[in-house]
Amino acid sequence: MGKYKNGQPGGPVGRWGDYVTYYRLGKLTTRRVSKPTKFTDAQLSNQMGTALITFLLGPVQDFVKVSMKNSPKDPGWSAYNLASSVNKLGAITGSYPNKAVDFKKVVLSIGDIPAPLNPQVSLTDNKISFTWEADLDTEGCDENDQIMCVAYLPETLQAFKIFHGAYRTEERQIVPLPAYSGKMVIETYLCFTSADRERVSNSVYTGPLVWDKQ
């Protein structure tokens, strides 16, 4: 992306398509971008991290757009930028070429509402049941807060999402699963959103479930 550093008459500086413009020895220079044929291990490691995060966030992109809409971020950053940055730095373990996503550390929302207290998850009769404690005495907890939850299937890159489900006081949210035969691991996450959808809580990892329906 080219930027006008010295105003428009100064010309854009930076990359624009296949061309890059910069000041060299005081002169505005434009040249065609060379295509690298070899990458260092550090570059390959970074590329692998980006690829892992792209696959991770693909199925929950619409969820993150809602949950991180008002999270604190740098000017010009989108919710997706924030989600990929936070997770690339915090949710990837191992070193290249054995990098992997640590689902315990994945963050799907950032906010100042108190997170669900004592969250639990169970799977029975093809339904996922999320439970929590209302915890209305804690400052910042509102009875109109609604639950947002994600059941993430890493193997098929699918996610079942509830954007605004049960109220905080209901202390239970059911997520029905579709008919499917096979065995899969489901990673689950919970967070709260306020009634006006302007504030959220931090997301909480509630653990993996094994969906084994033959």
Add this chain to the structure above:
Amino acid sequence: MGIIVKKGAIGTINGKTGNVVTTKWKDIDVVKSAPGKNNKKKGAKPQPQNLKLGLMSKMLSKFKKQIKIGFDKKTNKLPGFQMAMEYNIEHAIKGEHPNFEIDYEKVIFSRGCGDIAWGGSLTLLEDNDFLLTWETAPTSSLKKNGKDILQVMVWESTKGLSEKYKESTVTRDALSTVRALQTTLVPGTVHVWIFFSSPDGKTVSNTRYMGSLQPTSENFMFFKNELQQPTQEE
């Protein structure tokens, strides 16, 4: 490999001229050196990679249009077909050298984050029609993805034939469809896969293997009618 930037008055030449070959790659006119002499000995055993490549390309080349929908992206460095080959050779071939086989359950024609076809079944009907059904996840909204287009891949494994590509008009919210098997695929073992693509083509779902069918010639209605028609002598 060189790229032809300026085209001549009569366009570009395609084919071999001396030691160079002019061809098209990803819609770009390119010039490359002609392939060198083959130094392989006659009768030498083919390498495992060559066997896998032949086995998979024979099948996938019949589904180029579906793979273009399922794999082609502007951001990808490789063409969609090449990506599909790479993935399927790595994941969808079983057996030991030289007896490689295709693992039909693992073959994919698309890769993406769209909702896959959940549940569902594949049933052979009369006249060698087949019924495909699928479900949507209770948490997903049909208002949002109900107009996703169904793509069906049909492959007969004993003769190595595929169904001719037809532009699909069936959408996800139909939840079922009945299709007629082409006569050339019968009798045999027919494998069926499906995936969904969004109307703007930007989102695709992963491929789902729906199962296999064993259609027979006797199941065709015209064949049955012929059997039932009384002969002149009767």
